[in-house]
Amino acid sequence: MDYLLTEQQIMIRDLARKVAKEKIKPIAAKYDETEEFAWEIVKVLVDSDLFGVYIPEQYGGLGGGVMDMCLVAEELSKACGGIALGFAGTGLGTFPILLYGSDEQKKKYLPQIAKGKVAAFCITEAEAGSDAGSIKTTAKKDGDHYVLNGTKQWITNAGEAEVYTVIAITDKSKGARGASAFIVEKGTKGVDFGQKEKKLGIRSSATREVIFTDCRIPKDNLISKEGMGFIVAMKTFDCSRPGVAAQALGIAQGAFDHAIGYARKRVQFGQPISSFQAIQHMMADMATQIEAARALVYATARMVDSGAKSVAKESAMAKMFASDVAMKVTVDAIQIFGGYGYMRDYPVEKYMRDAKITQIYEGTNQIQRNVIAANLIKESLKGE
Amino acid sequence: MASSIQILLDKCTGCTLCVKACPFGAIHMANRKAVIDMAKCNFCGACVPICKFKAIELNKEASAKKDLSAYKDVWVFCEQKKGVVQTISFELLGEGKKLAKKLGCKLCAVILGHDIESKVEELSHRGADKVYIVDSAELKSYQDEPYTNVLVSLIKEYKPEIVLCGATTIGRSMISRVAVKIDAGLTADCTGLDIDDKDKLLMQTRPAFGGNIMATIITPNHRPQMATVRHKVMKEAEIHKGHKAEVIRKKYPADVLKSRTTLLDIVEEIEENVNLAEADIIVSGGRGLGAPENFSLVKELAKVLNAAVGSSRAAVDAGWMPYSHQVGQTGKTVVPKLYIACGISGQIQHLIGMQSSKVIVAINKDPDAPIFKVATYGIVGNLFEVLPALTKEFRKLLKK
């Protein structure tokens, strides 16, 4: 389907596709096995100006928006959802600065990120997943510094990233208004990383604990004002959820492309299996769902870029729908491959393992449904 | 006085055969008539005979014919490295002899170097009627400028009709410079050389467009006619120990031998295995071998033949051989003199990589395997019997 991309967006998409095909595809299986972070891909993305596609031009980026970021995330994920996270996860870690950072903060960090410094966003803790409000990491003001204490869990890009945006409690008594957002640089005394987690999928993405022990950061590293923490987080998610949706979309498309290619070659009962109605109906359903997801993701991304005031519902819809589609499509893709689909020598089982996380992180799909419902009711009330 | 080509519109029926015939994509259809794009047309004339309606008229300019009668003899530039004459030179002398015979002229060897007087005899034995030798310290190792200058001086003084040179790294660097300096025509990588009966011109045939088309080229109005030939394309000249050549020893002054570039060092890198892309003989194994350990049969035969070992994609994908040995569409393209395919079915993707081999031998237990359609010699049989038998016979032949 023609989504009426601009000429620049077509260039971005085609270049990302080229990177995926020529640089990521040959190494995807190996990095899934070794669980290494693909630094060489970060370099390729930086050199081709894709890494900072959503960063404003004055800071060394390409000045694109969420739509451009989604195009890149989708194309890279077709080759490997895990390696794409080096890019997409950096986006998540960068949005707090982009949306709420001061001029000095933007001037300091955005050019570094555009040049290839990886970023990470830290909110989740062992006792605070969906219930983000019960985070326990604290940030205590001490003269010209804040002192951070606590442990963040399951942070994408942790250990590899140089720039961390962290949500911590500055005033417990204020409840939802008691958290603040900070920028912490790797190498700051008091920042440690846990062991790399062993995951089901997106294995080449580095996931670790981030441990703050009396970590002193300059007070200028506070993003916006004290108490803005959860607002920064929510608005960040509004922008990054379409990115996760795009990643899910790419994973789904990649798995589907493998499946249809296999179905045309595999001969059983004297015919390619793509001539059997059972397979054809599966493929038709998979393709339609992918296209519907794509239309929703692109529409949402464009809505975010248009500066719309409220995008929470749409972002949640896009993320929820695309990730559910990715899970279903990848399971069906394995089914089309039959026994070969179960074998690690064949690429499609990885897509299913990678797809699952998209239904969980950046807000489980159950939380997304909560968000959607809450917004639906709010809109309905307004309407009356 | 340029050539001209035109479509005779009243004869053109719009059949489009000429569009497909043009190797340069210079013809397209407009209003059902052929139109020639003059920016692309090379006047090669491929379209003229294709047109069944004789609707293409090509007038090749007849430029003023120069008097080229002063140019005589066939010269072969004999490359030497570290005082050893390279075998390509013997192949060129072999071919050069045939050309000289047809023209009724002499075959001359040209050799540059230092302390190479002893090579004169070797070149005489290989059929040279004359040997031009330039022996100077400055010419010990190849450098572009002194070698170019010396060859240009020789050519200007002695006026050969034809100059042949090996298409080696040295040959190709040097001979292009010579051709430009003396305003001569040069055809690279010829696979066929002959003398045209009528005009006595050197007919230089070479592959184009990746070897799918052959082109025959002439140099009608410039002398000498120059061509390079790749290693192992022509046959080496036989050795006739009694043959004696006339020797012309030349010395040149410092300004001819000077070089702006300086050779600081020569580094040799020893390849452990025979390089697949350059190999003359390749023994290749496929899925028919059954198991990785059976590749030893292939390697054994390769060792006896001093051949490179190749592999089909199936064997590489199965992990039996590393990817560097893969022959085929997604692997290497090879053009050896002999390709022995063992247990390879011959899917098109594999054939693309080796079908230009001079001789193909296929061994497979399936008589319907597609590889037999392109094999020069085919054996339907059990690999585990045939390969050892072949290895044994070759050992006997080569006394290994």
Add this chain to the structure above:
Amino acid sequence: MNIIVCIKQVPNTTDVKIDPVTNTLIRDGVESTINPFDAYAIEEAVRLKERFGGKVTVVTMGPPQAEAALKEAISLGCDEAVLVSDRKFAGSDTWATSYTLSAAIKKIGAFDVIICGKQASDGDTAQVGPGISTHLDIPQVTYVKKIEDISENKAKVERMTEEGYDIVETPLPCLFTVVKEINTPRLPSLKGMMRAKSALIAKWTADDIEADAKSIGLDGSPTRVVKIFTPPPRKGGEMLKGDTGDVAKELVELLKDIVI
């Protein structure tokens, strides 16, 4: 450092096949692209510029559509581009081509290094690079696989040979032809692609480069193509039959000449 890169636009596939029935070319969807070897030349030139500062000018002789190749070269990091195009160049062999390019280079002005790919994937002659250096009377090093050292007035390079490599020192200005072992070409950058879109390509005709009419095009080409034909398609040969031992002996006898 002023660097000039000479490139050629070639058909995107060497799989130009002949239809055995009609004896005509099968050319479906043959696009054009930068000659693969020239990609290495562009990359090396851009790397030199990144190291030493300066400018990379890319030049090609070709039909008007060769402009696309120049734009691609800009997206890969070249700064300026020149298209030398004129009907009068039609029919050029390598002599005329190297003459034309050297005339264009003379017009471009002073340079430190000219970099060319080893050969073009359609013609495969490897003659134009050395031809240019001869027309310009500058030293050359061919088959360069590494530029070890380069300064304002000289360079030390590794030249690939059949046995290994030579280390050669050359004064500047000079010409290099490079092999694919020299680097890994980068992908285009978005900023480069956008620059390429709006780039102004200089277009020069035979008159612009003050080319001598006798040295260009068909008139300037000593060689002529007289015939184009298909090599006979490969056919199946002989099936050897019999007892394994006998078959082996027979085959070895047949292959004797090749193997010894």
